[in-house]
Amino acid sequence: MISIDDPAIVAEVTALSDRYEAALMANDVETLDALFRDAPETIRYGVGEVLYGFAEIAAFRQGRAGGSPQRRVLRxxxxxxxxxMATVNLEFLRQGGTRIGRQSQTWVRTDDGWKITCAHVSLMADMS
Structure with missing residues (x-):
């Protein structure tokens, strides 16, 4: 039987999620890239982009002027x-925005540590 939500593993992934969020807000591309699995199977669906493979994800981050819009995690x-293996799902609100954002990530422990293998970011309809 598989263990769900082992406190030690939850703590590891929580620290990684915090690291990801800090890197995202600081536009720390090197750290963001390091947290994604460097493989052609890695996928990131963004608000306005569909990226297949680590190379496309890294190129997107390099080309995004100013980085991600600032946001506050709600949940x-x-x-x-x-x-x-772990999943991280969160809701966020962009600074000055009215639309709730959602982010989901699948994390897998690899020989190189925990890595994101799949990510999805979307925005809900305007709530104003």
Whole structure:
């Protein structure tokens, strides 16, 4: 039977999620790239882009002037499955925005540490 939400594993992934969020807000492209699995199977669906493979994701980050819009995390749910897989789902609000954003990530423990293998970012309809 697989262990769900082992506190030690949740703590590991929580720290990584915090690191990701700090890097995103600081436009720390090197750290963001380091947190994604460097593989052709890695996927990121963004608000306005569809990126297949680490190379496309890295190129997108390099080309995005100013980085991600600043945001405030409203809610985060981390679920771990065993010792090597986790999901991070959060809701956010962009600075000055009225639309709730959603982000989901699948994290896998690799020989190089925890890496994001799949990510999705979307915005809900305007709530104003």
């Amino acid at each position: 985060r749910v981390i679920t771990t499955f065993g010792t090597d």
